[in-house]
Amino acid sequence: MRKKSHDDTTVNSVLLRRPIQRWFPLFILPTFLCFLIGFIWPFLQGIYLSFCNFNTPKDAQWVGFSNYVKAFKDAGFIHAFWNTAAFAVVSILLINVVAFAIAYALTQKMRGANLFRTVFFMPNLIGGVVLGYIWSMIFDAILRNYSTYLTANATYGFWGLVILVAWQQIGYMMIIYIAGLQAIPGDMMEAAKIDGANGWQTLFKVTIPNVMPSITICTFLTLTNSFKLFDQNLALTGGAPSVMMAGTKVNMTELLALNIYSTYNINKNWHGAAQAKAVVFFLLVAVLAIAQQTATRKKEVQQ
Amino acid sequence: MKTRYSTASKILTIFFVILCLIWIIPIFEVLINSFKTNNAVNMDAFALPNSETFVGFDNYVKGMTFGNYPFVKALGYSLLITVVSVILILLFTSMSAWYIARVNSKFSKFFYFLCLFSMIVPFQMVMFTLTFTADQLKLNTPWTIPVVYLGFGAGLAIFMFVGFVKGLPLEIEEAAAIDGCGPVRTFFLVVLPMLKPTLISVGILETMWVWNDYLLPYLVLDRTKYMTIPILVQYLKGSYGTVDLGATMAVIMLSIIPIIIVYIFCQKHIIKGVAAGAVKG
DSSP: OOSHHHHOOOOOOHHHHHHHHHTHHHHTHHHHHHHIIIIIHHHHHHHHHTTEEOSSGGGOEEOTTHHHHHHHHOHHHHHHHHHHHHHHHHHHHHHHHHHHHHHHHHHSSOTTHHHHHHHHHGGGGSOHHHHHHHHHHHHHHHHHTTTOOGGGOHHHHHHHHHHHHHHHHHHHHHHHHHHHHHTSOHHHHHHHHHTTOOHHHIIIIIIHHHTHHHHHHHHHHHHHHHHHOOHHHHHHTTTOSEEEETTEEEETTOOHHHHHHHHHTTOGGGHHHHHHHHHHHHHHHHHHHHHHHHHHHTTOOOO | OOOSOOHHHHHHHHHHHHHHHHHTHHHHHHHHHTTBOHHHHHHOTTSOOOTTTBOTTHHHHHHHTGGGSOHHHHHHHHHHHHHHHHHHHHHHHHHHHHHHHHOOOHHHHHHHHHHHHHHTSOHHHHHHHHHHHHHHTTOOSTTTHHHHHHHHHHHHHHHHHHHHHHTSOHHHHHHHHHTTOOHHHIIIIIIHHHTHHHHHHHHHHHHHHHHHOOHHHHHHSOTTTOOOHHHHHHHIIIIITTTOHHHHHHHHHHHHHHHHHHHHHHHHHHHHHHHHHHHHO
């Protein structure tokens, strides 16, 4: 997260530039063509199709903003938005507080710290679909004792997903916090000690301000992860249970990404609306990501 | 440096031992249930298998062909797609990143900006259109889908490589140029070896992504012929989930075991790679 690397002027060496440029077809072209196929073209076409009625891109007919109107009138979409927002707030707080606490404890002198770190990180390596399946089995087994099941109630599904995601991501964020904590200069901590700061004072006045870059990264990652969450949502509850709201079926535990996906799968009359939702979703994620970056960057300590 | 641990630290250690045990319960659950009958999993998933419910490796035998799709086939496709995609990404994006970092042209800046931009675009934005495009270009097989991965995954990789290349001293490459080394040889013999730490970080991040990715291969691949492990697991849940939980747990266990083995052997690299990747991102 060093600020420099972004706007750093690229080094231009006379000895290197021209000869490398001659090899443009080898160095750039393959990647750029794939990037064109895998990102740029689908992205532009996606924006265009959000203004169209279509089954496939070939039969697209321009309809203006009506897909967007349809998307915003969809109770399921609005519900998914609030659901995602609530889920993001809860999981950002939970994951970052716990991950920081664990990282803080593990960077103190402690026996077995490496082993603990290994265990906490492990769930990250397992894919979202498999995680969702594992946890749905566990939640169902617990709820069975109360003669109910996971998809019976949207509250269970919501908190179930929070627990799943916390279990998965705490280890990842912990690694980043550990790296941040270890980068604090030792003499700074010593100086605090000599000046008579107690444990809490050191934590809040020295440690936390110094790990602000890690906090920026972790809140950014947990924010975007929770907004983009799909696999876990699909595998854990798949949006169930659903309820009729104002004449439309609303999947109560659906987050935005899953809502877009299931909208597309209703039938071809909904393809355009699904793509319009995707554009709104993209704008939302982009605005949040940029806002978060500018907000927390200001708090970082210059070293 | 005191080597003795304080009482507080001992209590903390005990607390963490307990926390770690709680942490691995889900995996442990899958393990014990993979040895139980379907009924036993349904009735009480937390019970240890007893003489009545223990079925040995029956679930694993069943799991190998569960859902009329051989597990080994899904494993093979997952391996193929992951290995080819990650190699493609590492090779081509490091080349492009070197070009971007050393050639300060308008195109370089434009491409780099697009890479940064692509990192905040959620997959849902492009999923429908990418599926159509991949279909038309016949990228819907395990042998060609790596092209899609290179395209969609280029952003993060290029970003990380460019950051690293900018920190490399120019003098080494200039010396190579003076000694008559062309750009291709300079890159492969001089630059690429220096990129090793970033190659490991990017490699690990991309492997974790491609191996576990569900939606992209689900949408792009021809599902009647090709399934990866996440697709198979979701397929079992969708259509076979209530049929045999014990066998499904065995399939999940089979899909986790390779990951855990790799993790045990490379955990230092994986943890370092993740930390390095995040600090750059």
